[in-house]
Structure formats: C-alpha cells, structure tokens
Amino acid sequence: MELFEKVPEILEGILGKPGATVPTFPIILGYSINEYHKHTGIPAPEIMKDGRKIAEAQIYVARRFKIPFVITIIDLNVIGEAFGATLTYMQDVIPVHEIPAIKTLEDIDTLQPKDPHRDGRMPEIIKTAGIFGQKFSGQGELSFGGCEGPITAAGSVWGVENLMRNMIKNPDLVHKVLAACTDTIIDFCNTQIDAGVLGIGLAEPTASSTCISPQFFQEFAVPYLKKITRNVNSPAFLLHVCGESQNIVKLVSKIPNILIFSVDQIDLRAAKGQIGKKFLILLGNVSTGIMRRGTPVEVEVAAKACLSEGATGGKFILSTGCDIAPGTQPKNIETLIRIGKTYGKFP
C-alpha cells in the first residue's frame, strides 16, 4: 500500500513477514504537549493554539524516542470549539471542555457545518498537517491528520449528557447534531490531507461500549463513520476507541477503509478472532496506567502479553491503549519499544 511505502518495515511487520518485527510505538498526543512545554517553557495554551508549535511538540517527542508516527489530533474538542464550545486552557496539559456550544434546542435548528479555514483551532491544525507533510515525511516517517469522531465531536458540541439522553428521548435531534459535525469533520480532514498528511485518524472514545451500547454504536456512529470514510480523500483510516470495544469489533471491521483499529479495554486474541480474515490492523493495548505508574518490568510483562495475544499472524501494532499520560517515565516508553523489537519478531 502506498501509505506504507516510506515505512516498509512497518508494512512487513503488519503483514507478519518472516524476520520482520511487530511495529511498536506508544500514542503521544497530550504527552507531547506536556513534554514540549517542559522542554521549552512555552505554556501549553500557546502550544495548543499554534499549529507550528503542535507540530514541533510531536516531532520533538517522536524523534527523541524514534517513533515513526505522528498525528495532528491532540485534544478531542477541536470540532466542539469550532462550533462554539468553551474550553479551559491549562498551563501544562491539554485543554478541557467546559461549556457545550448548544445551549438551547433552537440552537440545533440553526446548526451549520464549520469552515476548517476559519473556525476555532482548525486552521492551526491544518498548519500542523502541512508541517508534518514537509518535516515528517522522510524515509521511516508516517504522518496522519485527523480529529475527534462524530459522536465524540457531538458530545463536545452539545454536552455528553444531553447527547446521550436524546439518543433515547429524541434521536432525530441527535442525528441533526451528528450530521453537522460529520460534514465539518469531512471538510477538516480533506483539508488536512491536502496540506500533506498521508492518512486520517479519528478518535471516538464517547462511542465506546463503556458509554453506549453496540446497538447505539450501529445507529449513531456507523452511518457517520461510513460517510466520513467514503468522503474523505484518505487511502486509509485509523479509528481510536478507548474504553471497552470488544462488542463493536465486528461493526468496525465492516466500515469501509478503516485500516487500523486502536483499542484499549479488549481481549486482543478474541478481537482477532472476531476480525477473521478481514484486513483490519489492531493497535494496542498496554494500559496507560501501567505506562504512567508501573515499573519497566511491569511494562515489559504487559507488552509481552499483548504480543502473545495480538501478534500471531500479523495485522498488529504494539502500542498503548490510549494517549500516554504526562509524566510517563522515558524508561517505560523505551521499554515498550524495546520489547516490540526484541520479542515481536516473526519466525
């Protein structure tokens, strides 16, 4: 696949070729902001509102640990903020959602897709994508664009409780919000692709089975994810769902063009069985708690367990279940990568 031409060793690892190793890297989103803040002294809000600094932060951490993958997604309120949600910007870590954009039901009637060149931080993220295209595009380097998935975006726009309440009480309103978010996501992702990234990642934690049932995932997430994967000009998509996702593996495997499923609380062996012969790569799932608070020995045990459950037959990337936490010790990141290289060899 063209996407992986620059990283042949990743492709070989994914295909499980004899002698290849399981590709291994942690997810370094908010972690990179905190590390870059500590490295440069630049306050996190300044980094988060400047596409160039976001790119510098990720590339700084990627080069430090020889991680072959960067992605423009840092926090999961970019779409929400573009619609008018209020965030609180923290001095050392990523911002948090404070007030939804939609205040009254009447707001939903007038909801229109947002312009990626104008609204919120989207123009800055597009800059990040452009810089990745220029500065993280050498041999062995893979850059993705992306944003939050439709349910997660809609939760930021309307408030998660309102969104979920109305999945039961007034699904038509939920579909209206999802439609406006999805159209914005499509434009935003296409613009990032045009700016120079190779693929698109969507983060959809609010659609996990920790939050909504597989039936609601089918009803409220699948149609919009399909619309995105059909209308964004990306050769492939990564879908990240932290939380529980065992019961949606089959549904995800049926969404066209999703190539990588980044998973958190899941039995990898069972998930591979659910996927069967379909070409869906699982990425995961060392606990970020172990990464943050565990010893290198504990990281080693967890990483080996993931390899044992997920690597057989390929279609697997050893990673973390979610974004590693600020303060995660470098030795734990190095251990994860070392275990992948040392014990992830295909016979």
Next chain:
Amino acid sequence: MNLLNEIAEAVINGDSEKASILAKQIVDMKVIDLNEAILNGLNRGMAKVGELYEKREYFLPEIIVAADALYDALAVFHPYLKTQLQKYKATVVIGVVRGDIHDIGKNMIKIFLETAGYKVIDCGRNVSADIFIGEIKKHNAEVLALSTLMTPTLDSMREILDLLKHEGIYEKLKIIIGGAAPDEKFAAEIGAIYLKDPNAAIQFLDTYFSGGQT
C-alpha cells in the same frame, strides 16, 4: 403490580412521565410513607439500573434517562417531605479532580449515593485540593469520593491525598476513588479505596457505616 413496584419499573425504564404520575398518586393516596416510596420504589429501581450497567445491559444513555425519571418523581415528593426526611447515613464530599472535566461518572455515583441515603456535597469538576478540603471541613464529611476519567489527572488525586495527610484529616475520612483511570493498585498506593461502579460504592459504604467489615 403495586405502586412501589410500578414506580421502580418507571425508573428502570427511564419513563419520567409515568414516574411523576405514580409519585403524584402516592402523595394523593397518603397510604405509603414517602421515605418508603423513595427507598423501596425509586432507589430500588435505580439500584437495578446500576446492576444492569454492571452487566452491560444498560449504558450511559439508559442511566441518564433513569436518573431523570427518579429526579422528576423526587420533585413531586419534595414539598411533602419536610418532616419526613430520613437521617443521612453519612456526608460525602464528591468531585472530579483538577485537570479533568468528565463528570458523567461523578454525576452517576452522586445519584446513586443520594438515593441510597447519603448527603452529597458536590464540588463539581476540575476541582482543586483546597476546595475539597474546605468542603470536607465545612460539612464535617465522613467520606471523600474522587473521580477521574483520564490518567494524566491521577496525579491530582495523589496531590489531594497528600494534602489531606498534611492537614491531619486523612485518618478521619473514608476516601473512595473511581472512574476509568484509577485502579486498585493506584488506590492502594495513595491510600484510598478503589470502587469500580456505583453498586460497589454503595455496598462498601453501607457495610462500613453499618459497622461491618470493609
């Protein structure tokens, strides 16, 4: 089906309208004690909702509409409860720790605690250690319940526990933590008790405050 079972069912089904109508009937009939209606009607329904979430037959949307039904029925009871209010089992100060604003889990546990007979002081989300400590002192609380969804904010939990120890009020409190990020190991590290869901929390606190082993 008697009225208590019906109102419990209305909560389980997230049927606010029916829960309110039944609550009005209970008030008008003046036969059922309202505390009894809360405990063996509304609370029993909500406890079942907790069980269904634990079994992943219910998810957050179902819990939210069930809580809506419960609160709507409680609003009907409220004007008539003046002198009938039960004695609280204990006072719980609750909040989402600094750096995190994901409060759905916190709101859920608050509902379950209130309906199980605890007085709950809700500090909200993104709450700093000094606010928690101020509220604990002000209300002479017996329990501190902390929540966070994200691993980055686990350090905020540690910070709160350190400050409680420094202030000399750690020993007087039961500190329970929950949310997606913490686990039993982390709880043990910082000197708290990890409880995985609302039912576990109620069970733990009820056992503790009734003098049982926890």
